[in-house]
Amino acid sequence: MSGNTMKSIAILGVSVVFAGLAGCNSIPGTTDLNLPMQYQENHPITVEATTAEMDILVNPQSVALLRVDETRLRAFAAAYRTRGHGPLVLSVPSDTPNSMAATQVAADVHRVLTEEGLHPDTVQSRPYHTTENPSWAPLVLSFTRYTADASPCGDWSESYSSRLNGNATPNFGCATQNNLAVMVSEPADLVQPRTMTSADATQRSDVLDNYRNSLDTNTRRSDDASGEISNVE
Numbered sequence: 001m002s003g004n005t006m007k008s009i010a011i012l013g014v015s016v017v018f019a020g021l022a023g024c025n026s027i028p029g030t031t032d033l034n035l036p037m038q039y040q041e042n043h044p045i046t047v048e049a050t051t052a053e054m055d056i057l058v059n060p061q062s063v064a065l066l067r068v069d070e071t072r073l074r075a076f077a078a079a080y081r082t083r084g085h086g087p088l089v090l091s092v093p094s095d096t097p098n099s100m101a102a103t104q105v106a107a108d109v110h111r112v113l114t115e116e117g118l119h120p121d122t123v124q125s126r127p128y129h130t131t132e133n134p135s136w137a138p139l140v141l142s143f144t145r146y147t148a149d150a151s152p153c154g155d156w157s158e159s160y161s162s163r164l165n166g167n168a169t170p171n172f173g174c175a176t177q178n179n180l181a182v183m184v185s186e187p188a189d190l191v192q193p194r195t196m197t198s199a200d201a202t203q204r205s206d207v208l209d210n211y212r213n214s215l216d217t218n219t220r221r222s223d224d225a226s227g228e229i230s231n232v233e
Contacts, residue, residue, distance in 0.1 A: 039173020077116035093137035094127035148187035
């Protein structure tokens, strides 16, 4: 067989291979370059700013917070410390039959919030007017927080039996994204991470002193931190 004939056969073989690969584009389940390949793109987590609110009904004869309202208020303050953004707004009814009582209760609210570690500048009071049940117009506390949600799961529109490659299915990664959205303690961190806090200078100094004095620099651990999973046999 001549060299030219061998060369023609080789070129023909390569052409057949490429023709076969090109034909794969028409087979169900093959790569679609228009579809996102990462599950984060298929099931993005959406972070939105929402408003957390708490109402405290004020009896016209009230002079202080009820104990049950104080308990609710302390829990609300804890939620603000954990996930609050911006000021904590205290709206006080004005020109209502209970406005004088509301002012007294509002002072009690400020006291509790201060006890909960909130700086006075963090709490912003403002009056509001209402015609809805004005005799018992509530104090309204509110702050901005962020919530995270992912796309709904359960997209089984594509048959797994027709997938001839390793591409992700439409529902792949959806449960992971939804679990992350539920578990993240501060959804705003998904938008922009918080800055790092300063290093513990005291701890660092102690470790360096121990090193210079040839002492043990390991962190002390309790028996509970032994690293053993279980001692049950």
